[in-house]
Amino acid sequence: MSTTSCVSALLDLLLPPRCAGCGERLPLLPPRLAAGLEGGGLPGFCPPCSHSVLENEAPCLRCGHGEAAPLCLACARRAPPFAATVAPYIYGGQLRVALLRFKLANATHLARPLGGLMAPIIVAAAPGDLVVPVPLHRRRLLRRGFNPAALLARSALGAARATPHSDPLPTLRYDALARCSDTVSQAGLSRAERERNVAGAFTADPRRVAGRRVLLVDDVMTTGATAAACAHALAGAGARATVVAVLARRC
Template sequence: MPPLCGRCIRQPPPFSASQAPLQYTFPIDALITRYKHRADLTVERALAPLLAETPLPWADTDAVCPLPVHWRRRWRRGFDQGDHLARLMGQYWQRPVLPALVRQRATASQQGLSRRQRQRNLRQAFHCQHPVAGLRLILVDDVMTTGSSARAAAQCLLDHGAEDVRVWTLARTLPPPLA
């Protein structure tokens, strides 16, 4: 098991594990931005060989659950990258996709917000619309920066009876190196 960061030791997240095959640094950050904000599916096609080779990280998983964007953001973008990635990974991992969560409140973009602002921004943002009691879920999203979205979504799923929630993201921002 990899070591925990200081924040996770002080405030353990509600999810039990997380994994990301890529670091959110150049050029991956530029590709994900194109994918996310311009619905550029050529990025997904370029990453498909890597994603197809990504093994199911937790064999006891019952379903894959996308971390959703609010319907207005989806409408503006024409795309929900979390939903798209969850469906793709569900297919590769041969697990059903359960769109259990909806973002019930339109939140400000998380980009540029501090950790505390992100947490405040996400209060009461998610609602569980499907039964999840007893299920072991993989919550899928594009990027994990501070983990605030994953924490809020995982807590919602656990509050509705999910047995376990783990998080898989395409990329992860790594903490700055210690000085």
């Protein structure tokens, strides 16, 4: 057992893990064994909360919109600047509750179970890829104290390291992309307003991304406006392609 695994097991004994959704205490079982029990479900969630989390079935390959495979009408009419979107779950149920607690109630401990759900995306990435979290503007980062996307990306990569994999994992870079405009919140804005709000809001470092494929990590995708603005900046800096990886998709 690695040092990281030993420390993790010790922490679980001292501070028993709780469900990311309802907060109930979880059994101290290895994730694979717990998932195999009758009524078991997602790692980090109790069985009842797991059952409220819906998988994103047959999504559009470009924007991840549910039940729109292989391509939704919006992407067929106007292709987004990113190559693909991986969004394994629908934004709803206890996953929505967990994400809101994580982002708005400073429940940063939830980065571990939520990031763990994104580990398969990291394992499936190519060894030469860069994992780049969607950045916050420095003023917003100071107000909030943490960047949810960065914590998710770090936790996902950590969980991926503990998962059997044959190829080297991609590299996490916090300095490849920056937010140069402190825009207003996207909440409550229409699609067109969201696009205008974040247009030109990001800048990428050519020294980090030129010629590389970028796995752009965020928590939730709504219209894809933020991801598109990031992808434009990355392409302008010479990135070969951008693939968006989010935990959940609003559909």
